[in-house]
Amino acid sequence: MVRGPHLTQQLLDQAIRTEAAARKAGLDFFEVVFEPLDARDVNAVAAYTGFPSRYSSWRFGMEFERLQKGYEYGLSKIYELVINNDPTVAYLVKSNSFMEQKLVMAHVFGHADFFKHNVWFGATDRRMHERMEQHAETVRRLMERHGQDQVEIFLDEALSLESLVDPYLPLREQLRKGGASVPTGAGMSERARAAFEATMEDPSAPKRPTASPKRDMPTYDVLGFLLEHASLPSWKRDLLHIVREEAYYFMPQRMTKIMNEGWASFWHSKLLTQGLLDTSEVVEFADCHSGATATRPGQLNPYKFGIELFRHAERKGMDIFRLRRVHNDVSFIDEVVDEEFAAESQLFLIKKNGRTGKSEVAGRNFPAVKSQLLRDRAWCGAPRVQLTAVTEDGCLELVHQHDGRDLKLDEAGQLLTQLSRLWGAPAHLLTLEEGQGRRMISDGETVKVLEARSAEEACADGEDAAASDDGKRAG
Secondary structure: OEEOOOOOHHHHHHHHHHHHHHHHOOOOOOOEEEEEEOHHHHHHHHHOOOOOOOOOOHHHHHHHHHHHHHHHOOOOOOOEEEEOOOOEEEEEEOOOOHHHHHHHHHHHHHHHHHHHHOHHHOOOOOOHHHHHHHHHHHHHHHHHHHOHHHHHHHHHHHHOOOOOOOOOHHHHHHHHHOOOOOOOOOOHHHHHHHHHHHHOOOOOOOOOOOOOHHHHOOEOOHHHHHHHHOOOOHHHHHHHHHHHHHHHHHHHHHHOHHHHHHHHHHHHHHHHHHHHOOHHHHHHHHHHHHHHOOOOOOOOOHHHHHHHHHHHHHHOOOOHHHHHHHOOHHHHHHHHOOHHHHHHOOOOOEEEOOOOOOEEEOOOOHHHHHHHHHHHHHHHHOOOEEEEEEOOOOOEEEEEOOOOOOOOHHHHHHHHHHHHHHHOOOEEEEEEEOOEEEEEEEOOOOEEEEEOHHHHHHHOOHHHHHHHHHOOOOO
């Protein structure tokens, strides 16, 4: 079922027609609600990551300024915005042409199908619109009680650490519990969602530390550890819980960016060219589609790369519906990319020139090219950082499991400083810089970088560990 209470009759009729075509093609999704907005309002909603009711932060304001300037200068344009929710919510830009609205609607139904059926989204809260409103109300209440400045400062510190979670925790918890609370016959997605919801805490009653922190280490869920064991007043714990919960909600989108955009692009192309387009719209469609999938030299466009992967899989006779159900980007690339695809797509290896510091083409050897594709997207493309210990004097010990990509030490130092402030004691991070061991130490104010031979062994197994997790299918 599709709704669009504020759509024109022409657009509503088109939405109904597009939904029928999508379902006939085999797509399945929750109810979809289309909401038309002006371009400026869409940029504002996008700045709040799709949730206009989300709590306020200067970070969202800065993102709005970036999006709005890009739109005004003709550098970027948002055609649509789709929210993983039940019902699925999609924002349309009023100024789009009718053909563009057709394309966007078909694209939206592809996303909606992916959200519902990809296993990595199975653990997400399908009522996130309501949860965001609850979170915003909690933040407003805490500001009234503790002061806006104090709340905003701590919230900003917590948001700077939102990457320190474990992308595989929800599914691992589901496998550990076996989905016992879900009725017999439920699919992987339903079981994963139920298991994850059972582990999440209510922000109005955050869980208090009950055991020695060393029992929970090593862990990648650094935010979860802090929530359990940091010495924080209850209001800060409430805010940290909100940040962690939202970080886990958005994590599957980071894990499946190529797949998600590729699947939606695959279906908007197929649906429009197989009946939804009028003959007078073909040229405009080709221009719009080619613009969205254009790729700059040396860069990877997730729309283009994703659609070509699904087209290649279809030509090879692979079950594309199974692929979209069980994979994340890394495991999808691992299964689908072969020498034929690499040659057709003109993929090449890029390496950093040690003398100039610039990235350069370093060959087309297929195993090396595929290895780089996988490595660059391992752990959602972010550094893999594990909390390994709390020392006797209360310092945090973290290890960057190095996978061939060095950290940006200035950014790592900022993160370590925020972590130290929140924990209330120094934080140490072992990493590698051009193959040499480094120990970074922050006391919450300053950062020191020391040579550390011990880091070379501690960080060296990161590539194998990343491949072990990222290369696995969900089922």
